[in-house]
Amino acid sequence: MPQLILLRHGQSQWNLENRFTGWWDVDVTEKGIEEARAAGRLMKEKGIDADLCFTSLQSRAIKTLNLALEEMDRLWLPVEKNYRLNERHYGGLTGLNKQETRDKHGDEQVHIWRRSFDTPPPPMAADSEYQMSSDPRYKGIEVPATESLKDTITRVLPYWKTRIAPELQGGKRVLISAHGNSLRALVKHLSNIADDEITGLEIPTGQPIIYNLDGDLNEIERYYLSER
């Protein structure tokens, strides 16, 4: 039975500061480091293991994966990194404080920007201090100016289908360390969740989610490892 583990990165500096993050590459906090290590210890203790890992090109997810793998004595596992697992691009909101943005634009508007399925935030200016287009890790990739959750799903799913799903179907146990919205994209697909429901799903930091799947990679069960 194919088994997939999803892990959202540990608390980041901008999670702590309540700032819109998206593709900006912030580090994990001390608490985030501890969350990542605890996730690794929990997997080891519960006998959850992997053969292959996938992560984004963002330090908070890469670091979380490494810290968890270290606790599992699995630092040697193969890891494939791809921008398609990155967080949803937050456009012109990147770097702003979420509460200050609510005070300025109202709760309703900010809720739409954060949790509507297909309304993207305003685009990022080409000269924004948070612009990532010339970052070497994205060479050859068209960095978006903004993304809705729908856009994020459109980016994540081809990678799932071409790179991750075949490994699971070939018998590998897969661990994915990624972000709130790239993981929402995967959970929506695997658990067949409706557009208007997926936006309400909040994935906590550093909590391994276990998926037991059938041969066609449909969900048999999904649970938080800490609850078993």
Ligand SMILES: O=C(O)[C@@H](CO)OP(=O)(O)O
């Ligand atoms: O800031 C972000 O990039 C994301 C995840 O932390 O926030 P939100 O909860 O608004 O999707």
